[in-house]
Amino acid sequence: MVFEIKARDAAGRLGKFSTPHGTITTPALLPVINPNKLLISPQELQQQFGIEILITNSYIIYKDSNLHQHALENGLHHLLNFSGPIMTDSGAFQSYVYGSVSIDPLEIVRFQHDIGSDIGTILDIFSKPDQTKGEARAAVQETIKRAKMSVSEKKEMLLALPIQGALYPDLRTLCAQKMSQLDAGVFPIGGVVPLMEGQRYADLVHVILAAKQGLDPSKPVHLFGAGHPLLFPLAVALGCDLFDSASYAKFAQDNRLLFSWGTEHLSNLTELPCSCPICSKYSVEELLQETPMSRTQLLAKHNLYVCQAEIRHIRTAITRGNLWELVEQRAIQNPYLFNAVHQLKKTSYFKWLEQQESITKDAALKYSGTFTIYQPLLRRLNHRLLTHYTPPSQNALILPPTQSPYFKRYQNEIQAILQKDPTTTILMNSPMGPVPLELDEMYPYAQSEFPENPDGETRLITKKFIQKFIKHHHFNEINLIDVLLKHNDLTNIITLLDIRRVAAVADMQFGKGYGKILLQPPVEILKSKKTGKIRRVLSKNHHVLSMRAQDGLFTLKIAGGTALHKNCSPPFLRVVVDDEASPFVQEGKSVFSKFVVSCDPNLRPYDECLIVDQNDTLLAVGRCLLTAQEMQSFTVGVAVKTREHISV
Numbered sequence: 001m002v003f004e005i006k007a008r009d010a011a012g013r014l015g016k017f018s019t020p021h022g023t024i025t026t027p028a029l030l031p032v033i034n035p036n037k038l039l040i041s042p043q044e045l046q047q048q049f050g051i052e053i054l055i056t057n058s059y060i061i062y063k064d065s066n067l068h069q070h071a072l073e074n075g076l077h078h079l080l081n082f083s084g085p086i087m088t089d090s091g092a093f094q095s096y097v098y099g100s101v102s103i104d105p106l107e108i109v110r111f112q113h114d115i116g117s118d119i120g121t122i123l124d125i126f127s128k129p130d131q132t133k134g135e136a137r138a139a140v141q142e143t144i145k146r147a148k149m150s151v152s153e154k155k156e157m158l159l160a161l162p163i164q165g166a167l168y169p170d171l172r173t174l175c176a177q178k179m180s181q182l183d184a185g186v187f188p189i190g191g192v193v194p195l196m197e198g199q200r201y202a203d204l205v206h207v208i209l210a211a212k213q214g215l216d217p218s219k220p221v222h223l224f225g226a227g228h229p230l231l232f233p234l235a236v237a238l239g240c241d242l243f244d245s246a247s248y249a250k251f252a253q254d255n256r257l258l259f260s261w262g263t264e265h266l267s268n269l270t271e272l273p274c275s276c277p278i279c280s281k282y283s284v285e286e287l288l289q290e291t292p293m294s295r296t297q298l299l300a301k302h303n304l305y306v307c308q309a310e311i312r313h314i315r316t317a318i319t320r321g322n323l324w325e326l327v328e329q330r331a332i333q334n335p336y337l338f339n340a341v342h343q344l345k346k347t348s349y350f351k352w353l354e355q356q357e358s359i360t361k362d363a364a365l366k367y368s369g370t371f372t373i374y375q376p377l378l379r380r381l382n383h384r385l386l387t388h389y390t391p392p393s394q395n396a397l398i399l400p401p402t403q404s405p406y407f408k409r410y411q412n413e414i415q416a417i418l419q420k421d422p423t424t425t426i427l428m429n430s431p432m433g434p435v436p437l438e439l440d441e442m443y444p445y446a447q448s449e450f451p452e453n454p455d456g457e458t459r460l461i462t463k464k465f466i467q468k469f470i471k472h473h474h475f476n477e478i479n480l481i482d483v484l485l486k487h488n489d490l491t492n493i494i495t496l497l498d499i500r501r502v503a504a505v506a507d508m509q510f511g512k513g514y515g516k517i518l519l520q521p522p523v524e525i526l527k528s529k530k531t532g533k534i535r536r537v538l539s540k541n542h543h544v545l546s547m548r549a550q551d552g553l554f555t556l557k558i559a560g561g562t563a564l565h566k567n568c569s570p571p572f573l574r575v576v577v578d579d580e581a582s583p584f585v586q587e588g589k590s591v592f593s594k595f596v597v598s599c600d601p602n603l604r605p606y607d608e609c610l611i612v613d614q615n616d617t618l619l620a621v622g623r624c625l626l627t628a629q630e631m632q633s634f635t636v637g638v639a640v641k642t643r644e645h646i647s648v
Contacts, residue, residue, distance in 0.1 A: 001158050001185045003220055004637035005626065008605055009323040010376075011212065011239035011356040014315055017220050019085040019118040019158065021077065022052065026220060027236045027314055029227075029307050030055040030087060032246035033080060035067055039249045039300050042082035049304050052084050055244045058112045058120070059091030059101060071115040079115075087119040087160065087244075088112045092126050092190065093225075109150045113157045119186055121160040122150040127191040129167050129203065136166035140175045151183050158185025160222065166191060167203055169210035176214030186242065187215050188222035196226060201340035204231075205238065212239045213352050218593075218633040229260050229310035230334060233326045234341065236314050239356070248307060252299035258306050260313075261333040266299070276305035321361025324375050328368035345374045354380050355627055358605040359509075360551040365444035367431070367451060373458045377444065382433055382465055386472050388512045389436060392500060393423040396475035398466075401429045404448065406440040407497075414497075422496055425475065431458065433465045437497070438504030441533065443551035498525045502537050506545065509553055509608070510564065510573065517567045518544050518560055539563070556608040558644040561621035565610050571600040573610045575624070575631065575640050585611055585619045588645045593626065593634035601628045611640060620645035 002018040003026075015026040031045055033056045045051040061067045061079070071079045076086055090108045091101040105123040112120030123146060125139040147161045161179040165171030179187060189211050195204045208223070215221065220241040226232070227245015235243070251258055255266040259274070266287060272279035278301050287295055317323040331341040344353070357376040365377070372378070397417055402409045406428040414437065417424050428435040431450035439445060453459075470477070502525065503515030510518075524538040528549075537545040537554075544560030547553070556564075564573060577585060581595035591611060603609055603624050611620040622640040624631070631639040 001219075002636050003218060004634075005630070007319050008356075008358065009318045009321050009361065010237040010327075011353065012236040012314070012318050012323050013239070013241060014318045015220070015241060017241070019053075020156075021083065021085040021118050024052045024085060025315070026241040027232070027311055028053060028242055029311055030242060030244035031248060031304065032056070032227075032244055034246070035061060035079060036064070037249075039252075039297055040304070042080045045304070046082060046084060049301075049308055051304075051308075053087060053118075053242075054080065054082055054084070055087040055089060056080065057091065057094070058088035058108060058115070058117065059094055059103060061088075061115065062091075062103065062108065062111050075116040077116060085118040086116075087186075088115075088117040088121060090121045090123040092121070092124045092162070093193070095123075095126060105146045106149060106153050109153045109159070113153070113155055117157060119158040119160055120154060121162065121188070122147050124162040124164060124190055127164040127166040129191070129194050129200070131166045133166075133168055133171070136164075136168050136171055139166070140164050140171050144175065144178045147179060147182055147184075154183075159183070160186040160188050162188040162190035162224065163211045163215070164191050165207075165210070167207065169206055172207055172210035173214035176211045180214065180216035184216075184219055186220050186222050187211075188224045188242075189240070190224045192223065193225035196228070196231065199334075199336040201231070201234075201336045202343050205234070205340045205343045208235065208238045208240065209349055209352065216633055217627070217630045218635065227307070228263070229258055229307050230262055230330060230337060232307075232310050233314055233317070233323065233330050234337065236318070237323050237327050248303035249296075249300045252296045252303055255295070255299065257299060258303040260306065260310050260330065266295075274302065274306065276302055276309070278302040278305065319362075321358070321363040322366065324372075324377075325366050325368050328371045331371065332369060341371055344371070350376060350379055355604065355629070359607050360443045360553055362550075365448040367449060367454055367458075370455050370457045373432070373454075373461050378432060381444075382469075384508050385434065385436075385469060388507050389439075389473075389504060390507060390512060390515075391425040391436070391473050391475070393421075393425055394474050394476050395421065395423065396425040396427055396470065396473075396477055398427045398429055398434070398477060401431070401452070403450075403452070404430070404440065404446050406430075406435060406445075407437065418496065425473075429466065431462060433462050434469050436504060438501040439508060439552075441501070441552035442505050442508065443553055446552055447550075495525075498527075498534060499523065501534065502545070502547075505547070505552065506554060511568075514564060514568070517563055520563070554608065555623075555643065556621045558621055558646060561610050561644075562618060562646075565612070565618045570612075570616055571598065573600055573603070573608075574612050574616070575599040575603070575609050575622070576612055576614060576616075577619070579614065582613045582619060585642060586645055586647075588620070588642055590638045590642045591622065591640040593631055593637055593639040596631045596639050599628045599631050603628045603631075609640060611642065618646060 004016045005013045007014040017024040030053050033054050095101045108123050124143040127136050127139045143164050161184040163176045165175050222242035223240040226243045227247035257264050269284050317326045331338045354376040426437040431454050435445050506515035520539045526536040528535050534547045542559035543557050545554040576597040577595045578597050607624045620642045622642040626639050
């Protein structure tokens, strides 16, 4: 099995998952196929809908003598006439529906292997939402016991080890930790169908996050039974990679159509609000005139087209860096989903979500509503304003609210202020909170789109944080009217602003006080002739930093890395590689995950870092592509892209 992350946003991962019958792009939908009721043929799913992987139930095949024999003699792929990867379930859901199944847990694993399943599933114990903690604990213990026994039976087949635990977060996390110690190919989150059927999405959020916090991040996570497109964006943002459901067919049998915003009954529609091939060809009246079987097939195809379109939408959002925006848009379309996203405001989830959040993104941060201010990115930014930022002085002037770019809008006033007192701390009152002048070009302050008057909750949260920020730094506020004076010599003021900007951004990016370490005199700041913005920073005639135009953050140069390495102790900013990889890094090669020995747990995706050997000798500087935990868990893929190396 090979699972490699190609792009990321929130906890969502655009990945490549390799199996014996092909590579899957994640996030991915696995349509459920009942070999006795082929509403849409697997071949058609592959050719017309772009479905890369299917899931079918091995228990159904096992119990049907004809299917059983065919699968053993010719293989599962021949039985379904599908050339791509196939995952099989074990009958655990049937045991939940019917009370029990008559199959030995090890026998069903052997059978899945013998019929050629790419990904088999153990016969876990389905944990119901209404179980007592004692009942749920017993189910978890039995599931773990079966998983340990089943691993020895899987041979070369990938094995899915479901995470159970009902609604008890500690049991979910414990189960995830125990399963992560075994030889798994996929980690499904099980026992959640009743939650989705009852639209208990808030409970679903707790279940997913509890499981994710205990799981090995190097394996795909499968949300069992999640087949409604409304749920896909949130589930992906929380770290789910695979989804399966028969809902595309079940809903069609009841004349219901799936949409990204919810479900509509055909009889309640006057027009089809969709442009998929089915809705483009048929009207509501024409669909109602079809025979029941034909109509069911057509609606099932519509449902699959909509599901696949939402999966593609999510992949695009991950690539662009606006997945949270999509989650927020979907949340306002369904009150139960709104309640679920509301759970993410809780501080208890912030630490884990922040660890997954990239330092910078390609897309601007766009206001979508009341949830935007709670995004992990903004909460981390505000935390760093308290812990990383050092104000020039306790004399602070807060300028009235305006839109970015802040300096250009208040240039005359700022120059007058600093001419009177060059040490004045100048703060912008933005919809995101206080923006120190020195940081106004840093992501996302300059790369954001907020309305002048956001919702009341956002204004309240912003106001409270500004008050907290002022109190934390012991600011004395200055009246703007007192400092609007005439100004003549602007050269020194601009130079002062440039140095303050470099130091402040470096502190926010690397840690409090590290701006001073990087800015040892003589300091020279070189700007773009076209835009006038900072581009290169030289200290003692060495190029230490380059400021990126797209996000106002720094790229660390080898001279800057050397200064930081000399003045900070391990594990700060470090990614430690083993002896085998050191010579390649010294040649400028990037660092692969399998060679990472350890790293600073505070590193985040797209952070600048120091690449060192096991003796803490600096080899190179680079940019992290994974979280700290992922770097030490994955065995494939690039962990750090090397920027500059120390010549041997």
